[in-house]
Amino acid sequence: MIEVHYVTFDCARPYEVATFWRDALGLRFHPETDKDEDDEFLLQGDTLNLLFMTVPEGKTVKNRLHLDVTASPDSTREKEVERLLGLGATIFDDLRKPDGSGWVTMLDPEGNEFCVCRAEHERK
Known part of the structure; x- marks a missing residue:
C-alpha cells in the first residue's frame, strides 16, 4: 500500500497560486516558507498537503488531474x-x-x- 505524500502543482508563480489555495482551503504554509527565496511552497493541512513548484513552461492544455x-x-x-x-x-x-x-x-x-x-x- 502507498500513501499520497503531496499533490503537486507546476506553476509560473507558485507563491501566488499557493496563497490562493491556502485561503481557499484553510491550509497553512510550511513554517520554513520564505516567499522571497523559495521556488517551492508547501501547504499543510491535517489530511492534505499541496506542493507548488516553479517550472519554466506554461500551462497549455486542460489539467489531467484536478x-x-x-x-x-x-x-x-x-x-x-x-x-x-x-x-x-x-x-x-x-x-x-x-x-x-x-x-x-x-x-x-x-x-x-x-x-x-x-x-x-x-x-x-
Whole structure:
C-alpha cells in the first residue's frame, strides 16, 4: 500500500497560486516558507498537503488531474463560488442545474481547473 505524500502543482508563480489555495482551503504554509527565496511552497493541512513548484513552461492544455471541492457544513456551493471569486478564481463553466445538481468549473489564478460541487448536506 502507498500513501499520497503531496499533490503537486507546476506553476509560473507558485507563491501566488499557493496563497490562493491556502485561503481557499484553510491550509497553512510550511513554517520554513520564505516567499522571497523559495521556488517551492508547501501547504499543510491535517489530511492534505499541496506542493507548488516553479517550472519554466506554461500551462497549455486542460489539467489531467484536478480537485473537486465542496462546501463545509456551515456553507453552500453558491457561497463558496462567490468566496472563491473574491480570492481570485474565475468561472470557466457553470454546469449548475435548476434542480440544484451540477457543479461549477473554476480556474485558479494560473488557470488550473477545479470543480465546486454540491456537498452532501446540500442534497437533503
